[in-house]
Amino acid sequence: MTSPAWSTVTDELTAEVASGVMTITVAKPDEANRMTPEALAKLEQVAAGLAQRDDVNAVVVTGSGGEHFSTGLLNPRLRASMSKHDIIALVRLANRAFTALEVAPQIVIAAVNGPMRAGGCELALACDIRIAAETATMHLPEVMWGGFPGAGGPMRLAAIVGRGKALQLIATGATIDAREMHRLGLVEEVVPAGEVKAVAAAMARTIAAAGPLATRGAKRIVRTRLDASSPAAAEVADALRYALEWSEDVDESHVAQAEGRVPRFKGR
Numbered sequence: 001m002t003s004p005a006w007s008t009v010t011d012e013l014t015a016e017v018a019s020g021v022m023t024i025t026v027a028k029p030d031e032a033n034r035m036t037p038e039a040l041a042k043l044e045q046v047a048a049g050l051a052q053r054d055d056v057n058a059v060v061v062t063g064s065g066g067e068h069f070s071t072g073l074l075n076p077r078l079r080a081s082m083s084k085h086d087i088i089a090l091v092r093l094a095n096r097a098f099t100a101l102e103v104a105p106q107i108v109i110a111a112v113n114g115p116m117r118a119g120g121c122e123l124a125l126a127c128d129i130r131i132a133a134e135t136a137t138m139h140l141p142e143v144m145w146g147g148f149p150g151a152g153g154p155m156r157l158a159a160i161v162g163r164g165k166a167l168q169l170i171a172t173g174a175t176i177d178a179r180e181m182h183r184l185g186l187v188e189e190v191v192p193a194g195e196v197k198a199v200a201a202a203m204a205r206t207i208a209a210a211g212p213l214a215t216r217g218a219k220r221i222v223r224t225r226l227d228a229s230s231p232a233a234a235e236v237a238d239a240l241r242y243a244l245e246w247s248e249d250v251d252e253s254h255v256a257q258a259e260g261r262v263p264r265f266k267g268r
Contacts, residue, residue: 009067009266010240011027011038012026012027012028012035012036012038012039012042013025013026013027013035013038013039013043013046014027014064015042015044015046015106017053017055017056017212018091019205019208020055020056020057020058020205020208020209021057021058021059021060021201021204021205022046022050022053022056022059022060022106023059023060023062023201023204024043024046024059024060024061024062024107025062025063025064026032026039026059026061026062026063026064026069026070026120026123027039027064027065029063029064029065029067029068031070031071031125031168032067032068033063033064033065033068033069033070033071033120033154034070034071034072034073034075035070035072035073035094035123036068037090037093040073040093040094040097041085041093041097042091043097043100043101044093044096044097044100045053046092047100047101048100048102050100050104050105051104051105054072054212054267055210056106056208056239057106057207057208057209057210057215057267058106058107058108058109058114058203058204058205058207058208058215059101059104059106059107059108059109059112059113059204060110060201060204061101061108061109061110061111061124061127061183062110062111062112062113062196062200063113063114063120065113066071066113066114066142066193066194067113067115068113068114068115068116068120068137069110069111069114069115069116069119069123069124069201070116070117070119070120070123071116071118071120072090072092072116072117072118072119072120072121072122072123073088073090073118073119073151074087074090074119074145075118075256076145078267079145080105089223091151094097094119094150094151095127095146095150095152097122098122098123098125098126098151098152100172101126101127102152102156103124104225105216105219105220106215106216107128107129107207107218107219108126108127108128108129109127109128109129109130109131109203109204109207110123110124110127110129110130111197111199111201112124112130112131112132112136112178112187112196112201113133113136113196113197113198114133114135114136114193115135115136115138115139116136116137116138116139117138117139117140117141117147118139118140118141118142118149119136119151121138121139121140121149121153121157121246122149122153124138124155124158124266125152125156125157125160126152129188129203129217130181130187130188130255131187131188131190131191131196131199131200131203131258132178132181132182132184132189132190132191133178133185133190133191133192133195133196134140134178134190134191134192134193134195135178135193136177136178136181137175137176137177137178137189138169138175138176138181138186139173139174139175139176140153140157140169140170140173142171142211142257143170143171143173144173147189148170149170154166154172155171156191157170160184160185160186160203161184161186165184165259169199169240173212174224175192178190209262209265210265210266211249211253211263211265211267212249212267213243213249214249214264215246217243228258247268248266248268249263249265249266249268250262252264252265252266253265
């Protein structure tokens with residue numbers, strides 16, 4: 001196995017880059033991949049830096065091992081051991097980290113390799129595309145603890161499944177399986193548990209091989225359409241299309257097609 005071109009490792013989160021794809025792994029399998037303050041701080045740092053990473057054209061987020069994606073940030077036992085100030089600080093840190101991931105210019109794929117709960121769901125919702133293992137489940141239990149998802153979950157969930165279904169899932173604390181997630185549009189694909197990371201990695205490599213100006217532009221347009229009005233999205237699309245048309249990448253694409261080879265995109 002070849003070594004990644006770039007990597008950073010903490011005890012609880014890893015980020016590796018190879019072939020234009022960054023793979024971010026929540027790595028605390030002894031606690032079902034709970035995200036600690038240290039892991040969230042590293043995630044915020046890595047995600048915020050993606051805007052300057054010309055060597056990264058797609059991102060995969062997953063959990064270590066094969067049993068859990070992430071159980072989130074807190075549980076009743078942990079909450080009982082923390083001050084209110086510490087809890088608020090942790091949730092705000094998660095909010096910043098997930099927002100940094102959401103607004104990264106690259107397309108981000110969640111490889112949901114197992115159950116996700118609470119903040120783990122919010123991490124997946126901050127990604128652009130979600131691929132789930134057949135064993136994956138989604139559970140937002142915060143109301144059962146007297147709280148609500150505080151790291152962007154309600155907003156992102158409602159944008160995908162609609163206001164009513166989002167409120168139902170949050171307010172009942174229901175657990176749904178991978179097939180139901182797919183039916184609701186929460187995940188784009190459901191695959192056998194042992195294949196989810198490979199499927200996500202293959203999709204990421206396909207995206208990474210495409211023109212970065214094109215994929216990043218498409219993400220900006222989609223985000224503008226979801227965040228604002230259709231005219232605003234059209235304005236962004238027109239501006240980005242103009243810039244793209246005069247780019248070296250478009251010229252390279254035409255030349256490569258004529259020569260019958262794979263384009264060598266440079267992102268400019």
